[in-house]
Each structure stands twice: as structure tokens, then as C-alpha cells.
Amino acid sequence: MNASIIDFMLARKSAPIHELSEPGPGEDDIATMIRIASRVPDHGRLAPWRFILYRGDARHAIGEKLAELAERREGPLSDARRDQERTRFSRAPLVIGVVSSPKENPKIPEWEMFLSGGMAAMNLIVAANALGYGANLITNWYSGLEEGRAILGLAPHEKVVGFVHIGTHSGEIMERPRPDPAALVSDYSGPWQG
Numbered sequence: 001m002n003a004s005i006i007d008f009m010l011a012r013k014s015a016p017i018h019e020l021s022e023p024g025p026g027e028d029d030i031a032t033m034i035r036i037a038s039r040v041p042d043h044g045r046l047a048p049w050r051f052i053l054y055r056g057d058a059r060h061a062i063g064e065k066l067a068e069l070a071e072r073r074e075g076p077l078s079d080a081r082r083d084q085e086r087t088r089f090s091r092a093p094l095v096i097g098v099v100s101s102p103k104e105n106p107k108i109p110e111w112e113m114f115l116s117g118g119m120a121a122m123n124l125i126v127a128a129n130a131l132g133y134g135a136n137l138i139t140n141w142y143s144g145l146e147e148g149r150a151i152l153g154l155a156p157h158e159k160v161v162g163f164v165h166i167g168t169h170s171g172e173i174m175e176r177p178r179p180d181p182a183a184l185v186s187d188y189s190g191p192w193q194g
């Protein structure tokens with residue numbers, strides 16, 4: 001048994017995005033995180049996901065476009081709201097977009113490909129934490145809109161799995177209430193009776 005991995009997994013939690021600061025991961029750490037993120041169950045070995053790095057000035061350019069999109073949809077934004085949209089991608093030093101990019105396949109359903117993307121995202125978060133960074137996955141309003149996804153670089157057939165914000169976190173992360181594992185598990189007791 002590897003007790004340190006067990007302890008690490010039992011304590012894992014997401015850091016608030018606004019508390020993620022420089023330094024963010026460099027090239028070597030990013031390469032390690034992507035290798036770990038792509039080492040996940042993947043029915044048919046389709047690699048039905050990809051990763052987009054948002055860093056540097058690109059994060060600010062995206063914020064401007066998201067603010068414009070929000071304004072087109074909702075009318076004039078308050079200053080606070082505009083600032084919120086403009087800084088969506090520039091709070092942490094690095095955001096990695098986990099994108100579900102389904103492949104044509106006669107046997108593997110698209111929902112399995114999407115689930116594989118969720119596994120890639122979870123591995124990415126764990127890898128970031130193991131390298132010493134804080135991380136937090138969010139989707140937010142723009143992920144549910146084709147125009148929003150296009151701003152973020154996704155093709156029309158692709159879906160957002162999540163945007164993983166990554167940076168240095170110092171201090172404690174507050175624990176949130178966790179489900180009671182005992183309430184989630186049961187022994188199999190036969191087919192569903194309705």
C-alpha cells in the first residue's frame with residue numbers, strides 16, 4: 001500500500017480561483033500534467049479530448065470578448081459585472097481547457113467519450129495538486145453557448161469538460177461538507193423494482 005497517495009487523495013480539495021497566484025506551472029510541469037491527464041480510461045483508444053492552454057495576454061483578450069458577448073446578450077453591463085467578465089480567465093496564471101472532442105466511431109457512444117474527458121480533467125487536477133499547485137475546475141455560463149465556446153477556441157462539434165484554473169496557493173483551503181460515503185453504497189439486491 002502507498003499510504004502517502006492515500007493520504008493525498010483523502011485530503012484533496014479545490015482552491016478558490018481568486019487565491020491562485022504566480023508562479024504558475026512552466027513548460028515541464030505542463031507537459032507532465034498533460035501526460036497524466038491523457039493517461040485515462042478511453043474506450044477504443046480514441047483520445048476523444050484535447051487541452052487548450054490559456055496563458056499570458058490570451059487570458060485578457062478572452063476576457064474582453066466574454067464581456068462583449070455578455071453585453072450583446074444582456075444589454076449594458078454594470079462596471080462590476082464588466083470587470084467580472086474581463087477577468088474570468090486572468091485570475092490564475094494558467095487555465096487549461098479540457099475539451100471533449102468526439103471521434104466518429106460505429107461502436108463507442110459519444111457519452112462514453114465525454115466521460116473519458118471527465119476522467120482526463122480529474123487526472124489533470126490531481127496532477128496539478130501533486131506538483132504543488134492549487135487547481136479548480138469550472139464551466140460557467142459561456143461553456144453552455146456555442147458563441148462562448150467559439151471564443152474559447154472550441155469547434156462546433158466539441159463540448160467543454162471544464163476549465164481548470166491552476167496556480168500557486170498558499171495557506172489553508174477551507175474544507176467543504178463532504179457526502180457520507182456509507183449513504184452512497186449498498187450491496188446489490190436484485191433488479192430495480194420501480
Ligand SMILES: Cc1cc2nc3c(=O)[nH]c(=O)nc-3n(C[C@H](O)[C@H](O)[C@H](O)COP(=O)(O)O)c2cc1C
Binds near residue numbers: 012013015141
Ligand atoms: C463539471 C463541473 C462544473 C463546475 N462548474 C463550476 C462553475 O461554473 N462555477 C463554480 O463556482 N463552480 C463550479 N464547479 C465546482 C468547482 O469545481 C468546485 O470548486 C469544486 O467542486 C470543489 O470541490 P473539491 O474541493 O472536491 O474539488 C464545477 C464542478 C464540476 C464538476
